[in-house]
Amino acid sequence: MSVLERAAPHPLPDEGARHGRLAARPAMSRTTAEPGLHRLDGQALLHVPRDLPDGPARLAVVLHGAGGTAQQALRWLADQAAGLGVLILAPQAISTTWDVIVGGYGPDVARIDTVLHEVFARTTVDAEAVAVAGFSDGASYALSLGVSNGDLFRTVLAFSPGFMAPMVRHGRPRVFISHGMSDRVLPIDVCSRRLVCGLRQNDYAVTYKEFAGGHEVPARIAAAAVRWWCGDERPAGPQSAPSAQSPQSAQSPRSGF
Numbered sequence: 001m002s003v004l005e006r007a008a009p010h011p012l013p014d015e016g017a018r019h020g021r022l023a024a025r026p027a028m029s030r031t032t033a034e035p036g037l038h039r040l041d042g043q044a045l046l047h048v049p050r051d052l053p054d055g056p057a058r059l060a061v062v063l064h065g066a067g068g069t070a071q072q073a074l075r076w077l078a079d080q081a082a083g084l085g086v087l088i089l090a091p092q093a094i095s096t097t098w099d100v101i102v103g104g105y106g107p108d109v110a111r112i113d114t115v116l117h118e119v120f121a122r123t124t125v126d127a128e129a130v131a132v133a134g135f136s137d138g139a140s141y142a143l144s145l146g147v148s149n150g151d152l153f154r155t156v157l158a159f160s161p162g163f164m165a166p167m168v169r170h171g172r173p174r175v176f177i178s179h180g181m182s183d184r185v186l187p188i189d190v191c192s193r194r195l196v197c198g199l200r201q202n203d204y205a206v207t208y209k210e211f212a213g214g215h216e217v218p219a220r221i222a223a224a225a226v227r228w229w230c231g232d233e234r235p236a237g238p239q240s241a242p243s244a245q246s247p248q249s250a251q252s253p254r255s256g257f
Contacts (some may be wrong), residue, residue, distance in 0.1 A: 063138030
């Protein structure tokens with residue numbers, strides 16, 4: 001477990017949002033966010049669990065798929081992280097999907113950086129336990145940002161990704177990828193199988209799971225990914241949570257902390 005006394009920017013300030021680079025870094029905070037769901041600037045949602053540890057906490061930044069919402073993304077991961085004391089931050093894309101897909105890095109990177117600065121100022125996050133996760137377009141974006149910012153994101157959880165497009169590479173995050181063998185939206189042969197091969201050829205540690213199903217995140221797969229990230233090998237609980245493709249309701253968020 002590690003946390004910095006002061007936030008340090010990434011070492012190459014000439015690489016910015018247009019390169020997919022994030023400047024925010026964890027720092028020791030004197031305040032603690034109240035448990036619950038908080039709405040931050042830029043329509044991001046932050047889930048603070050009741051079992052937040054006394055010391056530095058894990059943080060997952062979870063990214064929705066095309067046409068999705070921060071609330072949907074938050075729900076499918078929060079269900080699986082229950083009881084593990086994990087902070088979950090769900091940003092909302094400015095457009096219907098993430099900037100690199102609709103025109104290039106910039107607006108969404110800046111928005112994510114802004115909310116990360118806010119989270120790091122208000123909560124103490126373990127610098128060795130920051131992850132980025134996503135489904136579909138969000139998974140492609142998570143891989144892209146994760147490889148570009150491996151000095152921030154030590155782990156990437158990518159559920160049914162289509163591609164990755166980093167402009168720069170920093171650090172070497174470990175990667176979890178899952179994909180349905182019957183996916184007709186992002187076919188597995190030209191997506192995850194190709195991505196896993198390329199990552200392994202470049203010496204990234206990849207855990208890869210294929211499952212019988214389509215373009216979705218089965219609850220058992222999401223649970224396995226979270227346990228893998230947290231190093232918790234306990235059996236998964238009841239598999240009643242729906243797939244990420246289905247809109248979900250969640251508690252009403254509060255503004256700020």
